[in-house]
Amino acid sequence: MTHPEPIKFEAFSAGQWVQQYQYKSFAPTPINREWLWQDPIINTLLEKASRALAELDAFTLIVPDVDLFIQMHITKEANTSSRIEGTQTQMDEAVMEAAQLAPEKRDDWTEVRNYVQAINDAIAELETLPLSNRLLKHTHEILMQGVRGEHKTPGEFRISQNWIGGSGLNDAAFVPPHQDLVLDLMSDLEQFWHNENINVPQLIRIALSHYQFETIHPFLDGNGRIGRLLITLYLVDKGLLRKPSLYLSDFFERNRNSYYDALTRVRESNDLIHWVKFFLSAVIETASKGQQTFQAILALRQEMDALIFGYGQRADNARILLKRLYSRPSISANDTAALLGVSHQAASALLKKLTEDQVLDEVTGYQRNRVFFFRRYLALFTD
Known part of the structure; x- marks a missing residue:
């Protein structure tokens, strides 16, 4: 040849x-x-x-x-x-x-x-x-x-x-x-x-x-x-x-x-x-x-792990939720309840806690069908 x-x-x-x-x-x-x-x-x-x-x-x-x-x-x-x-x-x-x-x-x-x-x-x-x-x-x-x-x-x-x-x-x-x-x-x-x-x-x-x-x-x-x-x-x-x-x-x-x-x-x-x-x-x-x-992801993740360590009984569910948010950083209360196998009320309470701790942002402003974003993580891919 x-x-x-x-x-x-x-x-x-x-x-x-x-x-x-x-x-x-x-x-x-x-x-x-x-x-x-x-x-x-x-x-x-x-x-x-x-x-x-x-x-x-x-x-x-x-x-x-x-x-x-x-x-x-x-x-x-x-x-x-x-x-x-x-x-x-x-x-x-x-x-x-x-x-x-x-x-x-x-x-x-x-x-x-x-x-x-x-x-x-x-x-x-x-x-x-x-x-x-x-x-x-x-x-x-x-x-x-x-x-x-x-x-x-x-x-x-x-x-x-x-x-x-x-x-x-x-x-x-x-x-x-x-x-x-x-x-x-x-x-x-x-x-x-x-x-x-x-x-x-x-x-x-x-x-x-x-x-x-x-x-x-x-x-x-x-x-x-x-x-x-x-x-x-x-x-x-x-x-x-x-x-x-x-x-x-x-x-x-x-x-x-x-x-x-x-x-x-x-x-x-x-x-x-x-x-x-x-x-x-x-x-x-x-x-x-x-x-x-990747360096920023590692730093953010360490910070999140330290924060959630203080969540007591909710820490495990918060970890599961964050893991899901790392692959797709937006979620609703209904999806959170289904993911964690908990009531809508419990899911909403966890989302509220993460929002108060400035991990999540609620962006729609609705009372129902609200969507929460893991904004700081999303920003690593948009800046």
């Missing part, structure tokens, strides 16, 4: 424009090959990113009940990644139940909760199956269930032409490859993830893979969200993260114009170096912020 020649970032040609019937589509260069670069800044960023990622991963070993807190990382990612695509849900709404929201907010909320389920299912699947196009399709199917994208062939690669920006093919900002190329390009991408005959660091592989995925745009809808989720799935699959604790959507949203610009620069001027530097910088900053969040 012959291997394609190694390709230098500096000499990369991103692809070519292909004339279709009444428009041109972009056919990207396949990426399953060895990659080289001369720019020393990439080596420095790669070293920093690898170290930051390893330090973040170490936290997931020392934080007790880490999976509770990972759920909040996942909720934040689902919310932020969906917001890049235009949903309006806020973090405090994302952790509520559908019934507690105004009806006009429920469609956006459903998209966010679908994304949470899609991430959780994909991570569970990775325990038995390697990362694959099949897994991405299954994740896409969950993401698109019962929402605005349900008519956009959930769980299937596209068999028609799509476009990005503009109202149609004639005024689009970018036209991805013709549908006839999608299967071959996605097959090349999948082989690249698992090709052991090439020496390419994992963080470089996923930087290239995210660019390539977004350029192929293999689904009719949801490509941005699946492509950003691909980054986390890849890092978990390759053992760089034991838990899905790193999500780049927050960085991409805060630097949205730079993110789109960096992807566009590859396609328009073959500038892969700029994209890789942008991507590695995103990993460095996000992993460092993730470490700070």
